[in-house]
Amino acid sequence: MAITELISGSVINAISVLYQTSTDPRDFQINQTKPEFEGDYTVVVFALVKKLRKSPDGLAGELGKYLTTSQSELFSAYNVIKGFLNLTIADAYWTSLLSEQYHNPIYGRGQTKNQKVMVEYSSPNTNKPLHLGHLRNNFLGWSCAEILKAAGYEVVKTCIANDRGIHICKSMVAWKKYAHGATPESTGLKGDHLVGDYYVKFGEVYKQEVAELVAEGKSTEQAEKEAPIMLEAQQMLVDWEAGKPDVIALWEKMNAWVYEGFEQTYKLIGSNFDKTYYESQTYLLGKDLVEEGLAKGVFFQKDDGSVWIDLTEDGLDQKIVRRRDGTSVYITQDIGLAELKYNEYHCKQSIYVVGDEQNYHFKVLKLICQKLGLPGADGMHHLSYGMVELPTGRMKTREGTVVDADDMVLEMIDMAEQKTRELGKVDGFTEAELVDLYQTLGLGALKFFLLRVDPKKRMIFNPEESIDLHGFTATFIQYVHARIKSILRKEGKVDRATLAEGITNLPVAATPLLTSIPVLYKLEKDLLIALEQYPGIIETAAVTHDPSLVAGYAFRLGQTFNSFYAEHSIAGAETPEKKLLRLAISEMTSHVLKSSMGLLGIRVPERM
RNA sequence: GGCUCGGUAGCUCAGCUGGAUAGAGCAUCAGCCUUCUAAGCUGAGGGUCAUUGGUUCGAAUCCAAUCCGAGUCACCA
Numbered sequence: 001m002a003i004t005e006l007i008s009g010s011v012i013n014a015i016s017v018l019y020q021t022s023t024d025p026r027d028f029q030i031n032q033t034k035p036e037f038e039g040d041y042t043v044v045v046f047a048l049v050k051k052l053r054k055s056p057d058g059l060a061g062e063l064g065k066y067l068t069t070s071q072s073e074l075f076s077a078y079n080v081i082k083g084f085l086n087l088t089i090a091d092a093y094w095t096s097l098l099s100e101q102y103h104n105p106i107y108g109r110g111q112t113k114n115q116k117v118m119v120e121y122s123s124p125n126t127n128k129p130l131h132l133g134h135l136r137n138n139f140l141g142w143s144c145a146e147i148l149k150a151a152g153y154e155v156v157k158t159c160i161a162n163d164r165g166i167h168i169c170k171s172m173v174a175w176k177k178y179a180h181g182a183t184p185e186s187t188g189l190k191g192d193h194l195v196g197d198y199y200v201k202f203g204e205v206y207k208q209e210v211a212e213l214v215a216e217g218k219s220t221e222q223a224e225k226e227a228p229i230m231l232e233a234q235q236m237l238v239d240w241e242a243g244k245p246d247v248i249a250l251w252e253k254m255n256a257w258v259y260e261g262f263e264q265t266y267k268l269i270g271s272n273f274d275k276t277y278y279e280s281q282t283y284l285l286g287k288d289l290v291e292e293g294l295a296k297g298v299f300f301q302k303d304d305g306s307v308w309i310d311l312t313e314d315g316l317d318q319k320i321v322r323r324r325d326g327t328s329v330y331i332t333q334d335i336g337l338a339e340l341k342y343n344e345y346h347c348k349q350s351i352y353v354v355g356d357e358q359n360y361h362f363k364v365l366k367l368i369c370q371k372l373g374l375p376g377a378d379g380m381h382h383l384s385y386g387m388v389e390l391p392t393g394r395m396k397t398r399e400g401t402v403v404d405a406d407d408m409v410l411e412m413i414d415m416a417e418q419k420t421r422e423l424g425k426v427d428g429f430t431e432a433e434l435v436d437l438y439q440t441l442g443l444g445a446l447k448f449f450l451l452r453v454d455p456k457k458r459m460i461f462n463p464e465e466s467i468d469l470h471g472f473t474a475t476f477i478q479y480v481h482a483r484i485k486s487i488l489r490k491e492g493k494v495d496r497a498t499l500a501e502g503i504t505n506l507p508v509a510a511t512p513l514l515t516s517i518p519v520l521y522k523l524e525k526d527l528l529i530a531l532e533q534y535p536g537i538i539e540t541a542a543v544t545h546d547p548s549l550v551a552g553y554a555f556r557l558g559q560t561f562n563s564f565y566a567e568h569s570i571a572g573a574e575t576p577e578k579k580l581l582r583l584a585i586s587e588m589t590s591h592v593l594k595s596s597m598g599l600l601g602i603r604v605p606e607r608m
Numbered sequence: 609g610g611c612u613c614g615g616u617a618g619c620u621c622a623g624c625u626g627g628a629u630a631g632a633g634c635a636u637c638a639g640c641c642u643u644c645u646a647a648g649c650u651g652a653g654g655g656u657c658a659u660u661g662g663u664u665c666g667a668a669u670c671c672a673a674u675c676c677g678a679g680u681c682a683c684c685a
Contacts, residue, residue, distance in 0.1 A: 026625080029625095029626095029627075031627085034628065034629095036628085036629080037628080042627095042628090044627055044628095046627070046665075046666080047626095047627095049665085050665095056665085081628075082628060083627090083628090083665095084627080084628060125685090162685075165684090165685065166684080166685085167684095167685075279685095304683090306683060315610095315611070316611080316681085317610090317611090317681060320682085320683055322683090323683040324683060325683080327683085329682090329683070329684085329685090330684070330685050331685095333685095355679095356612090356613075356678095356679065356680095357678095357679055357680075358679095358680090358685095359612065359613080359679075359680070360611080360612075360679085360680050360681065361680090361685095363612090384613090386613090386614090386678090386679095387678090387679090389678095419647075420647090422647095423645095423646095423647065425645065425647085441647090452621080452622095453620085453621065453622090454621085454622085456613080456614090457613095457614075457621085458613095458614080458678075458679090459620085459621095460620085462620095465619095468620095468633080468634065469647060470633080470634075470647065470648095471632085471633040471634060472620090472621080472622095472632065472633040472634085473633085473647090475647055476633095476647070476648085478647085479645080479647050479648075480648090482645070482647090483644080483645055483648085486644075486645060487644050487645090490644070491644080548621095548622090552622070552632090555632085555633090556632090559632085562648060562649065563649070563650090565644080565648080565649085566640090566648075566649040566650080567649085569643090569644065570644055571643085571644045572643075572644070586644095607645085608645085608647075
């Protein structure tokens with residue numbers, strides 16, 4: 001049980017004994033004590049004062065006295081300042097946590113929740129390569145899935161490939177007209193980039209055609225509708241839906257190129273899925289549900305035959321679910337897919353990692369699913385994240401202002417290599433180890449950069465300023481890990497029995513020289529306090545779907561270790577017992593750093 | 609215009625279920641490598657928490673209004 005829960009339980013018990021009153025854990029707060037005060041955790045009692053008719057100081061004092069006398073094995077001291085009850089947790093609590101867990105590489109994982117969760121992320125369009133925004137999406141989704149797993153959920157990672165539609169036809173038309181049969185092989189281009197180039201080409205030609213029509217005296221609106229290349233794309237979509245063999249063949253050929261390219265990128269960034277859905281196979285889903293909804297009275301039909309849902313009572317607008325021509329719209333597919341997903345996996349929760357521009361869409365989608373009574377509807381959750389923007393504004397494929405994912409990753413790896421060479425600490429590395437290190441550092445820096453901020457906040461990326469390798473970065477944390485591993489290699493791992501014995505001998509003061517050595521120095525205890533919080537961090541990050549909590553935690557832990565490292569010698573500790581203690585703290589820290597970074601998809605090196 | 613989200617140090621961000629003197633990193637300045645990795649450590653300066661009012665023992669945090677920015681409100685996806 002977490003220390004804060006222990007404290008909370010003790011406080012509730014104390015109040016019931018002292019004042020014969022029952023309290024709710026929400027009636028008071030437990031915070032970590034601020035560094036300028038004495039103590040480890042602080043009970044904030046103000047909210048109880050009125051109910052118990054006590055002064056803050058009086059109540060805090062009585063609680064402190066009771067806790068330290070009735071549970072002296074847990075609470076070793078207390079003080080009261082301005083109504084805050086500062087408690088010192090007994091050293092034995094921290095040292096026993098250490099001896100139980102320091103060797104446990106999976107410390108922090110939660111008990112199984114016996115619950116399935118689906119996480120959908122990435123959702124690329126097959127008409128262009130992935131860009132920086134997709135990376136944020138992928139990293140977020142992948143990391144959330146891992147965090148949920150660590151918290152004890154069973155997770156299904158899914159992806160929906162948006163592989164059909166007018167935008168796909170645009171790159172197909174342009175390729176057909178202007179590529180002269182160019183292939184990834186003939187050009188040496190990655191398939192997704194090749195296809196993306198023709199999507200851009202389409203935009204250029206279209207723009208030019210529109211300009212020409214306008215020059216001939218047509219209105220812009222009219223010109224946009226009549227541009228020949230657009231008409232061609234629309235015709236191609238019709239042909240695709242009709243299953244015209246040459247169109248289907250072209251579509252299959254170009255999509256295969258794109259998937260090949262995506263596969264390389266996913267492999268490079270370490271992304272993977274348990275199941276991929278294809279829009280081309282799911283876009284007709286949901287039609288039955290429209291009929292069902294009409295029968296149930298959830299939907300209504302307008303005079304022109306189109307079908308709608310009225311969400312005005314929920315504070316939203318009316319939303320169309322079937323066009324007057326009988327075809328379904330985007331949201332209808334999503335309703336159908338939601339049903340399909342539930343029928344296939346029966347997940348209690350279904351998380352959609354999609355940009356915040358679709359907030360409204362997902363609000364509507366969930367509402368409709370609920371009104372239709374779909375079994376998974378209440379578990380639907382939109383993990384909405386902010387767009388990655390450039391200083392000049394949003395990235396636009398057509399304007400060539402996108403930061404390409406492959407370029408970005410390779411640039412980061414190059415930067416890691418350059419920096420590593422400058423520092424010259426890698427004597428004795430094989431060529432393969434070096435390549436691996438550069439990738440670990442470069443990719444780590446990029447992932448951390450995108451995951452360290454609150455997902456829902458939009459972020460601005462300035463390509464002029466390279467991503468930092470100092471401070472609040474993956475590199476910093478990776479460095480801490482490499483430092484610890486270096487020590488552990490030299491000093492050897494701590495044997496459990498030896499450690500247990502060492503810890504029991506810690507309070508010794510056996511020789512006069514040692515009397516001034518406390519069981520735990522401030523920084524030693526700070527590390528143990530931080531390590532104790534790890535399971536709680538995983539749990540909170542899982543519930544809130546927020547990897548940035550894990551990133552912040554790993555950084556704080558690394559910071560604390562570096563301060564400890566600078567202040568206290570591990571190999572040259574004052575006593576053999578202290579050395580054992582510090583080695584064990586170091587080992588446990590290395591495990592937690594590796595594990596927490598692992599939840600972000602970031603590896604940590606043994607040496608760097 | 610309706611709805612939603614955001615505005616905290618020069619920059620990038622924590623803190624937001626109300627709690628002690630608002631914290632990190634970057635940048636700036638000053639120190640620290642004769643034994644565990646200086647990709648590090650220690651310290652300094654830097655704030656009208658957008659504005660105004662309210663709620664109360666206490667507000668960056670909650671409420672209201674205003675200003676600024678973004679998104680969305682398609683028979684597009």
